[in-house]
Amino acid sequence: MAESGNTPPNHTPGGADITTEVVVLGGGLAGLTMAAALASAGVPVACIDQDSPDRQAGDGFDIRTTAISYASMKVLEGAGVWRHMEAQAGPMLDIRIADQFSSLFVHYDHTELAMDGKNQPFGWILDNKDIRRALFARAAELPGLVHLAPAKATGVERTRSGAAVTLADGRTVRARLVIGADGRRSLARESAGIKVRRWSYDQSAIICTIRHSEPNKGIALEHFFPTGPFAVLPMTDNRCSIVWSEKTSLVKTYLGLPDAEFIEELTRRSGGYLGEIELLTRREAWPLSVLLAERFIAGRLALIGEAAHAIHPIAGQGLNLGMRDVAALAEVIVDAHRLGLDVGGPEVLARFQRWRRFDTVLLAAVCDGLVHLFSNDIPPVRLARDLGMAVVNRLPPVKRFFMRHAMGVVGDLPRMIRGVPL
Structure with missing residues (x-):
């Protein structure tokens, strides 16, 4: 992790406007992983991060x-x-x-x-603080990753040919594609007018x-x-x-x-x-609460992590769902980049949405169903739950399927999850 007063050039918060291939709006666990994955595969990327690489844990440190x-x-x-x-x-x-x-x-x-x-x-x-430290350390190693930290985005504009993110300090970051990884109150999502379904x-x-x-x-x-x-x-x-x-x-x-x-x-x-x-x-x-964006893409925009979805922690799949977004989106972007195609083009984004939308909606529905199934103490329902778990525990093929699901290795897996380089 960079030390205060010795910040690498790709972390400097000041400077001129920036032009790159992809800009990731949000430097949280999913956003900075997304930026690191792209830069590791040779795609020029900037990440706009409100945090700072030299911020020390104090009384308000993240205990999550x-x-x-x-x-x-x-x-x-x-x-x-x-x-x-x-x-x-x-x-x-x-x-x-x-x-x-x-x-x-x-x-x-x-x-x-x-x-x-x-x-x-x-x-x-x-x-979480250890994950953040690891992400900052990796970002500092990647010359193709411009890590703007700390920095705050104030506006997102998209055209048919590209996109621009305006920062609070007056600079502009221009790219072919904006990736919204900026959480539940996503500026990227709101700028595109993408509606969300919410329930608490x-x-x-x-x-x-x-x-x-x-x-x-x-x-x-x-x-x-x-x-x-x-x-x-x-x-x-x-x-x-x-x-x-x-x-x-x-x-x-x-x-x-x-x-x-x-x-x-x-x-x-x-x-x-x-x-x-x-x-x-x-x-x-x-x-x-639950948040589910009606769509994960718009012109020159893709949403990942909690900008696209947030679910109940009953199955511990919150960040893991976002990491599957990262793996799928990184793959379609890298493939397009290597072929000389437009990484923010509609075909690339449509491929990402087809890949991730069904999985996300299904998991959100399953977790919601589990919450309602277990959040009661009605004797017949409780008996059915107990018997159901006992049956799963005694059927090895069924149990192995659920074990693989807990590990995140069920379905159409991107290369990164299969251990294949981008």
Whole structure:
């Protein structure tokens, strides 16, 4: 990561107007990975990032963590980012899913499935700040990536021949294609008049990181309670990430509990297998909702990540869905670039939308259905849920399919996910 006062030329926030092939609006986890993937494959790209490469973690540092599936790891590996973060990644070797504390559950064991000729973790859990550091480190290595950080976009204009993004400092970034990776309140999406469907859940996610006395053994635990799923996700150094979905009306009460009472509730919900628990971070709550753009493209524009979709974290697929966007869009852009075609042309963008739209809508619907299925305590429904999980657990072919789905390796996979260079 660049040090303050010694910022590489491709990170300078000031300077003249910029002309490039592609401009990525948004330097978050999906946006900067997108830029790194393109630059790694020889496509000139600029990334407009509101963050700064030399910002240090302080009282307001990001305490969130992210589940990186096996497929997302392959995307990060192909973009040259994974080696900068692998040491901080806690592997998920087993996934245990239960309806509250039922004895009927689903158990995924990574030794039951081989990828690349060997057993692989289902995924990894990392602190968001470690992912950001890795992305900044990779961006600094790529001369073909102009990383404008910190910088803020104020306008997007698109014509038949190209696009221009105006920055708050008066500069303009011109390109053939704008990639909107700028989150739920996407300027890129709004500039194109793309409508979204939104709906909210009566739930918020309470998050924090804990340290525990017993080893987590790479076990990811998810218990479904009527008020929302409760997940314990394994990290390095005897730590776990807590993602506790709860009725919004109760969240303030739980956040206000003394540490000892909060830890007691965590121990009860997790079953106590982690031993003694201590809180390592503050507690935060994030309201849960769904956002789905009516389309992922417009003239000279493609949307990825939460600019295009945001789903419930019940299956831990939020960023992983965005990483599949990255892999698919990078492939169609690189193929067009190498053939000397217009990377922002309608045929290229239409190919991306065909590839990603169905998968996204389907997963959003599945996650929404799971939320409604498990967010109740009606006895017949609960019995059906428990029996369903028991059946899946006892049918190896079915279980292997769901295991592959958890790893992100089901469907028409882009080259990056298959481990094939762009």
